[in-house]
Amino acid sequence: xxxxxxxxLVCVVVAAGMGNAAPPHLGHPPEFNWxxxxxxxxxxxxxxxxxxxxxxxxxxxxxxxxxxxxxxSASMPFATLEDRFIAAARQIKHVNPKATxxxxxxxxxxxxxxxxxxxxxxxxRSLLITNAHGVLVETxxxxxxxxxxxSAMRELFVSDAVxxxxxxxxxxxxxxxxxxxSRGLLQITNGTAPQEKSLAANGWDATILASLVPAxxxxxxxxxxxxxxxxxxxxxxxxxxxxxxxxxVANAAMTTDTFCSSYAPPSVKPPTGAGLSFTxxxxxxxxxxxxxxxxxxxxxxxxxxxxxxxxYQSCEAVQYNTQIDRCWLLNASYNAHLYCMHGTGVxxxxxxxxxxxxTCKTPPPAQANMSFGxxxxxxxxxxxxxxxxxxRQQLTESHGQGPPGDPISxxxxxxxxxxxxxxxxxxxxxxxxxxxxxxLAGTEWWPEYDMALGEPVDPPLMPASSGVKGQFSRRFxxxxxxxxxxxxxxAHITWGRT
Numbered sequence: 001x002x003x004x005x006x007x008x009l010v011c012v013v014v015a016a017g018m019g020n021a022a023p024p025h026l027g028h029p030p031e032f033n034w035x036x037x038x039x040x041x042x043x044x045x046x047x048x049x050x051x052x053x054x055x056x057x058x059x060x061x062x063x064x065x066x067x068x069x070x071x072x073s074a075s076m077p078f079a080t081l082e083d084r085f086i087a088a089a090r091q092i093k094h095v096n097p098k099a100t101x102x103x104x105x106x107x108x109x110x111x112x113x114x115x116x117x118x119x120x121x122x123x124x125r126s127l128l129i130t131n132a133h134g135v136l137v138e139t140x141x142x143x144x145x146x147x148x149x150x151s152a153m154r155e156l157f158v159s160d161a162v163x164x165x166x167x168x169x170x171x172x173x174x175x176x177x178x179x180x181x182s183r184g185l186l187q188i189t190n191g192t193a194p195q196e197k198s199l200a201a202n203g204w205d206a207t208i209l210a211s212l213v214p215a216x217x218x219x220x221x222x223x224x225x226x227x228x229x230x231x232x233x234x235x236x237x238x239x240x241x242x243x244x245x246x247x248x249v250a251n252a253a254m255t256t257d258t259f260c261s262s263y264a265p266p267s268v269k270p271p272t273g274a275g276l277s278f279t280x281x282x283x284x285x286x287x288x289x290x291x292x293x294x295x296x297x298x299x300x301x302x303x304x305x306x307x308x309x310x311x312y313q314s315c316e317a318v319q320y321n322t323q324i325d326r327c328w329l330l331n332a333s334y335n336a337h338l339y340c341m342h343g344t345g346v347x348x349x350x351x352x353x354x355x356x357x358x359t360c361k362t363p364p365p366a367q368a369n370m371s372f373g374x375x376x377x378x379x380x381x382x383x384x385x386x387x388x389x390x391x392r393q394q395l396t397e398s399h400g401q402g403p404p405g406d407p408i409s410x411x412x413x414x415x416x417x418x419x420x421x422x423x424x425x426x427x428x429x430x431x432x433x434x435x436x437x438x439x440l441a442g443t444e445w446w447p448e449y450d451m452a453l454g455e456p457v458d459p460p461l462m463p464a465s466s467g468v469k470g471q472f473s474r475r476f477x478x479x480x481x482x483x484x485x486x487x488x489x490x491a492h493i494t495w496g497r498t
Contacts, residue, residue: 029395037448038445046067047440059092060312085103105175135203139177172234178235182216237256258432448493452478480495
């Protein structure tokens with residue numbers, strides 16, 4: 001049948017992209033230090049304005065820094081995004097000349113702010129993909145998609161990467177959507193009906209995707225040659241079961257957006273408005289309000305409480321108890337639970353009834369909230385990618401995410417990373433809110449970054465003594481001991497001493 005024919009085509013396309021040449025190594029690797037976890041970290045951030053002294057004091061700590069698409073959008077509104085990136089990179093280089101800076105480029109999506117690329121595609125529409133019906137193919141509607149099958153488009157893209165590196169501000173490039181065509185091809189042939197329907201609605205078909213797979217690989221060959229052995233060429237992978245083969249043509253990779261973690265559920269929205277107060281003890285426990293109690297509650301009318309619920313759009317029901325002077329907000333995503341809110345914080349209540357004043361309890365571990373979107377199979381695949389890259393003397397970035405300030409989710413992503421890490425493996429843990437995951441606002445220097453680590457005593461991915469599938473452990477020379485259980489999504493780290 002046609003699905004089987006396309007599946008064979010996937011294998012042929014992938015095999016055609018594989019060569020016998022040795023994989024590219026790091027000619028000029030970033031700083032790396034086993035002494036602490038902080039000696040093997042990266043930051044992927046964006047800020048609408050130039051960095052201030054506080055920002056730079058944070059960012060100068062990381063071995064690798066890269067920026068996302070909103071960087072300097074307010075401070076340099078008319079500049080091309082490449083120049084905004086260069087300006088930000090120069091700020092980092094000024095405070096930490098040893099830092100490695102990577103310039104973000106999207107390998108498929110024609111973002112208008114990348115004017116050096118977008119101006120060319122506006123003038124020559126053949127640089128963008130159209131299907132057999134002449135319809136513009138979209139990866140992120142309504143934006144067009146670079147046709148990397150076209151050598152002229154690849155040359156244009158490579159010249160943009162060279163522009164960034166030759167500025168002296170960047171040491172390499174971070175290419176997003178590196179293997180997206182491979183993932184799309186799997187989805188349109190072996191995925192779910194909604195996945196196939198979504199791709200078709202945006203103009204994609206199996207033939208286009210199959211022809212784009214080797215073209216994306218060729219782009220990395222071109223980049224590696226043009227930028228030279230000293231530059232880092234990082235392929236940002238998309239996960240989803242697609243073959244991970246860009247290591248053959250690039251010397252660095254980020255496996256997925258969410259290393260052994262996930263984004264927040266879609267209904268989770270950070271509250272906005274007046275009267276917000278931040279309460280550290282509850283961070284990470286309440287999905288809808290990770291950073292706030294919403295306000296110090298002294299409301300005296302049910303109407304006011306209802307208004308609050310509507311304003312923040314994070315609850316499906318509300319009750320007001322005049323005797324204990326509190327509002328009760330029911331989170332839409334986790335509607336089996338009621339949240340107790342008052343002037344000193346938010347506490348967990350495990351039923352829908354308005355509790356008495358004495359029934360508010362300490363929140364349970366936030367681990368129960370972390371299962372949304374987490375895939376232990378993908379997690380293990382990403383960990384193996386980290387291990388394999390280190391063996392090949394290549395660089396990886398592992399971007400974990402979780403509720404802001406939540407130590408349990410953070411310990412899990414850190415644990416998974418440390419179980420797999422080798423030389424030139426780098427880690428980050430950011431907020432799981434999509435508005436913060438790739439921003440300075442969602443980036444923190446965690447206390448664990450300064451804990452003693454030391455070189456590993458055990459090999460990576462060492463099975464735990466329990467013998468249970470999915471459980472791993474690893475020791476480090478400082479005395480640090482790490483254990484993880486991928487199926488239970490739990491980790492424990494006993495930190496050693498300097």
